[in-house]
Amino acid sequence: MAGKGDLLYAWTTDDELRAKAETGGAVTALLRHALESGMVDGVFAVRKGADVYDAVPALITDPAEIGGIAGSLHCGTLLLPKQMRRCLLATEPNMRIATVLKGCDVKAIYEMAKRGQVNLDNIIIGLNCGGTIRPETARTIVRERLGLDPDDVVKEEIDKGKFIVETKDGQHKGISIDELEEGAEDLLGNEGLGRRSNCRRCKIKIPRQADLACGNWGVIGERAGKATFVEVCSEKGANLLNSAVAAGAVATEPANPKGIEIRGKVENAMLKLGDKWRERYFGALGEGTERLNKIKEQTSRCIKCYSCIENCPICYCIDCSTRRDYLVEPGVIPPPFMFHLIRFAHISDSCVNCGQCEELCPVEISNSVFLHAIQTELEKLFGFHPGEDMTPPVLALVDERAERDRLAATGSDQIFDIFR
Incomplete structure (x- = not known):
């Protein structure tokens, strides 16, 4: 039985879902289980719209449609709690929701809860986040720095300090985020082709205010790319995970100690980078x-x-x-x-x-x-x-x-x- 504070590797037991989802499909499986078990009435998440640069908020009530969510799109810059309040909770305030949020989204939902705009009874799955890139900036990177047609890109990610894309024909190309952002001028000048300025200054990379904090940082060995690192941050999160395991929807194992160490180093490096960008932006003011x-x-x-x-x-x-x-x-x-x-x-x-x-x-x-x-x-x-x-x-x-x-x-x- 998982409990608050546990660090685990998790993956879906559904082979078809695992083939579609990222890093073992644990988050998708947890959301589907929450719907199927009646723990929630709906899932509010991001769905890919016209392309990978188009993040669309989506309310899903049919478990069969869960495979269509995108988790988070690094080239989509929505603030999901505001959309959830605007599109859903104003008309259905008592609807029980599970939602998937990056760090700034989780911070926003807490501040909105203090102001009576949302409630924290909903299930919150937080995603590790190294930052997001504006859609038009991403297209420029793909076209000018990677030499590809932006319309051919079907998948994107930010991993190990790189912006990586995959095209329709299976071609993979990437470029270092540091290389993109190197030489960026201060506040009133050219900000380069990297992440948004707020992402550069961010210091909430693993959103532990959520019920579960999930991502691929720290997944090593034979589980690398095939499992999700899950940090259990609340009793509510433990209950969801344990229920999914008991139902056979998700499998888990203790996180590799070396992977935990690596995860900590990745997080600390990104926090130091956030301090550097804060000094640069605020100093320019x-x-x-x-x-x-x-x-x-x-x-x-x-x-x-x-x-x-x-x-x-x-x-x-x-x-x-x-x-x-x-x-x-x-x-x-x-x-x-x-x-x-x-x-x-x-x-x-x-x-x-x-x-x-x-x-x-x-x-x-x-x-x-x-x-x-x-x-x-x-x-x-x-x-x-x-x-x-x-x-x-x-x-x-x-x-x-x-x-x-x-x-x-x-x-x-x-x-x-x-x-x-």
């Missing part, structure tokens, strides 16, 4: 007035499309303060700097560095760099680490709607009785 002026200069391109707000997992207010005439003058493009200051004040303590505000900005403002820089400074000051557990964020001292109702009823602007 400068400090104090210099930083403020650079942010003002970059945000002066803003067209006030609200994409950064609509797609942020931390933004949840129904009545957004940026739409209040007395705070942000309406009809002005670019909007006054107060528009951005409101966002920074509201969410910077809880920024999970998912990169959606930057990824979806039509004028390519480096929003995630600004917010992440502020968040890390607040982390040093207050010790709050967003997205790691259910600890309330620094600024989440009141429920906004309840507080606004109280203020309207009393006419008082005294939010806290500090003398009580």
